Amino acid sequence: xxxxxxxxxxxxxxxxxxxxxxxxxxxxxxxxxxxxxxxxxxxxxxxxxxxxxxxxxxxxxxxxxxxxxxxxxxxxxxxxxxxxxxxxxxxxxxxxxxxxxxxxxxxxxxxxxxxxxxxxxxxxxxxxxxxxxxxxxxxxxxxxxxxxxxxxxxxxxxxxxxxxxxxxxxxxxxxxxxxxxxxxxxxxxxxxxxxxxxxxxxxxxxxxxxxxxxxxxxxxxxxxxxxxxxxxxxxxxxxxxxxxxxxxxxxxxxxxxxxxxxxxxxxxxxxxxxxxxxxxxxxxxxxxxxxxx
Numbered sequence: 001x002x003x004x005x006x007x008x009x010x011x012x013x014x015x016x017x018x019x020x021x022x023x024x025x026x027x028x029x030x031x032x033x034x035x036x037x038x039x040x041x042x043x044x045x046x047x048x049x050x051x052x053x054x055x056x057x058x059x060x061x062x063x064x065x066x067x068x069x070x071x072x073x074x075x076x077x078x079x080x081x082x083x084x085x086x087x088x089x090x091x092x093x094x095x096x097x098x099x100x101x102x103x104x105x106x107x108x109x110x111x112x113x114x115x116x117x118x119x120x121x122x123x124x125x126x127x128x129x130x131x132x133x134x135x136x137x138x139x140x141x142x143x144x145x146x147x148x149x150x151x152x153x154x155x156x157x158x159x160x161x162x163x164x165x166x167x168x169x170x171x172x173x174x175x176x177x178x179x180x181x182x183x184x185x186x187x188x189x190x191x192x193x194x195x196x197x198x199x200x201x202x203x204x205x206x207x208x209x210x211x212x213x214x215x216x217x218x219x220x221x222x223x224x225x226x227x228x229x230x231x232x233x234x235x236x237x238x239x240x241x242x243x244x245x246x247x248x249x250x251x252x253x254x255x256x257x258x259x260x261x262x263x264x265x266x267x268x269x270x271x272x273x274x275x276x277x278x279x280x281x282x283x284x285x286x287x288x289x290x291x292x293x
Contacts, residue, residue, distance in 0.1 A: 001020055001021055001022050001023030001088070001208075001210055001260075002020075002023045002024070002028070002029075002040075002258065002260030003208045003258035003259070003260055003275075004018050004019065004020045004023070004206075004208050005018060005020055005023060005025075005026050005096065006026065006260060006268075006269045006273070006276060007206065007208070007276060007279060007280075008075075008077075009026055009057070009066055009067075009069075009072075009269075010065075010066045010067065010269065010270055010271045010273070010276050011066075011067055011271065011276070011280060012066075012067045012068075012069070012071035012072050012075065013067040013068070013071050014067075014283075015206075016074075016075050016076075016153075017075045017076040017077060017078075017153040017154075018075075018077050018078075018153075019077070019078040019079075019080075019149035019150075019152070019153060020077070020078070020079050020080070020096065021079075021080045021081075021121060021145070021210075022080065022081055022082065022085055022087065022088045022093065022119050022210070023088060023092070023093065023096060023260075024039075024040045024048065024088065024089075024092030024093060024095055024096050025048060025050060025053050025092070025095040025096045025098075025099040026053060026057060026096075026099060026269065027053045027056050027057065027269055028040040028048065028053065028092060028095070028260070029260055029261035029262065030052070030053070030056070031261065031262040031266055031268075032261060032262065033261050033262075033263070035261070036260070036261040039092065040088070040092050040260075040261075041087060041088055041089070041092075042086065042087060042088070042089060043089055044089050044091045044092060047091065048091060048092060048095040050095055050098060050099055050102075053099065054099065054102070057069070060269070060270050065267065065270035065271055065272055066269075066270050066271060067271070069103060072100075072103045072104045073104055073105070074108075075104060075108060076108050076109075076110075076152055076153050077100050077104070077108060077109045077110070078109075078110045078112075078148070078149040078152040078153060079093070079096060079097055079100070079109065079110065079111040079112065079113075080111075080112040080113075080115075080117070080122075080145065080149075081093035081094075081111075081112070081113050082115055082116065082117025082118055082119065082120070082122075082131070083113075083114070083115060083116045083117065084116050084117060084118045084131040084132075084133070085117065085118055085119045085133060086118065086119060086133045087118075087119035087133050088119060090113075093113065094113075097109065097111045110152050112148070115141070115143060116130070116131050117130065117131060117139060117141055117143070118130070118131050118132045118133035118134070118139060119133035119137060119210075120132070120133065120137045120138055120139035120141075121137060121138045121139065121145060121210075121222075121226050122139050122141035122143040122144075122145045123138060123139065123140060123141065123143070123144065123145065123146070123225065123226060123227050124140075124141070124142055124143060124144040124227065125140065125225075125227065126138060126140060126225040126226075126227075127139045127140040127141070127225060128140065130142070135212060135213075135217065135218055136213065136218040136221040136222065136225070137210055137212065137213050137218075137222075138221060138222065138225050138226060144227055145226070145227070146226050146227035146228045146230070146231050147160060147227065147231055150205070150228070150231050150232075150235070150237070153205075154203070154235070154237075157231060157234075157235045158234040158235050159234060160227070160230040160231045160233070160234055161230050161231075161233035161234045162230070164191075164193075164229055164230065164233050165193055165194035165195070165233055166191060166192045166193040166194045166195075166196070166197060166229075166233060167191075167192060167197075168189055168190070168191050168220075168223060168224070168229070169189065169190050169191075169192055170187050170188070170189055171187070171188055171189070171190060172186065172187065172188075173185060173186060173187060173188040173242065173243065173278070173282070174186055176278045176279075176281040176282045176285065177278050178274060178277060178278055178281070179274045179277075180264055180274035180275050180277070180278050182245065182247070182251070183244060183245055183247070183251060183253065183259065183263070183264055183274070183275060184242065184243065184244055184245055184275065184278060185214065185215065185216065185243035185244060185245045186245075187215070187243060188240070188241060188242045188243050188282070189215070189220075189223045189240075189241040189243070190238060190239065190240050190241065190286065191223075191228070191229045191232055191233075191238065191239040191241070192238055193232055193233045193234075193236065193237070193238070194233075195236055196236060196237075196238055200236050201236065202236040202237060202238050203236065203237050203238070204237075204238045204239075204240060204283060204286055204287055205228070205232065205237055205238070205239050205240070206239075206240045206242065206279065206283065207222075207226070207228055207239055207240065207241055208242065208258055209222045209241070209243070209244070209256075210257075211255040211256060211257040212255045212256060213256070214243050214244050214245075214246065214256040215243050216243075216245075216246055216256065217246065217256055222241070223241045238286065240282060240283065240286060242278075242279055242282060244256045244257065244258055251263040251264060258275060259273065259274075259275050
């Protein structure tokens, strides 16, 4: 959700699109957990003022703390918000759509908002009951979100694999953690199709889990069950699944969310943000192992 937007906007010079499920606009929380809770999740106490958020966006661009915004002009963005989502309110999701269409041609932005999904990643095979916002936040909804979002971002794809050829590989995230070592888990995961392992040119897609959805909360469900790996397998696509560390102490993050309100530092939504820096280092490392973004 929120982290995918932050990563895309911070590094739009090297990241060429984003799929965002159930989130509000960039910088919605404005560095405050109070604002995050009041406007950006279950409810909004007043309409979200995009002027304030966009002013911050343009300021970050002027400071060169995010990539130049003109990079977004030829990107693709796929948004989804379920009619039965009780975790993130519709006004927040609508504000994200408006924000993106102010930054790029609206024809490049797909917004799925007419489906009775809960706060969940909808699939055509695995997950819990559709329309319910509960763990593992993957819903068996007879809807292949993985295929829909990848097709929008990448163009026509080969049919997804029915049997995976590659492997989910666990790797040491702490090698990339830097100053954010205490907010990301020891282990991250990456799905590598056999074709990529054998030297084919492959692209990389980063998939951020949601709150209460990291491996310590739901095991391997998010890494295995969204359907992304099946599409990746037949389309020379590597899927990176970075993982947060939940914490009951400072920095307080009991639900294992990615930082979209400032629990790491005030630069959290920029290229200077500790988590964004760590993920960017991971991306660059894996891209060097496989020839193409």
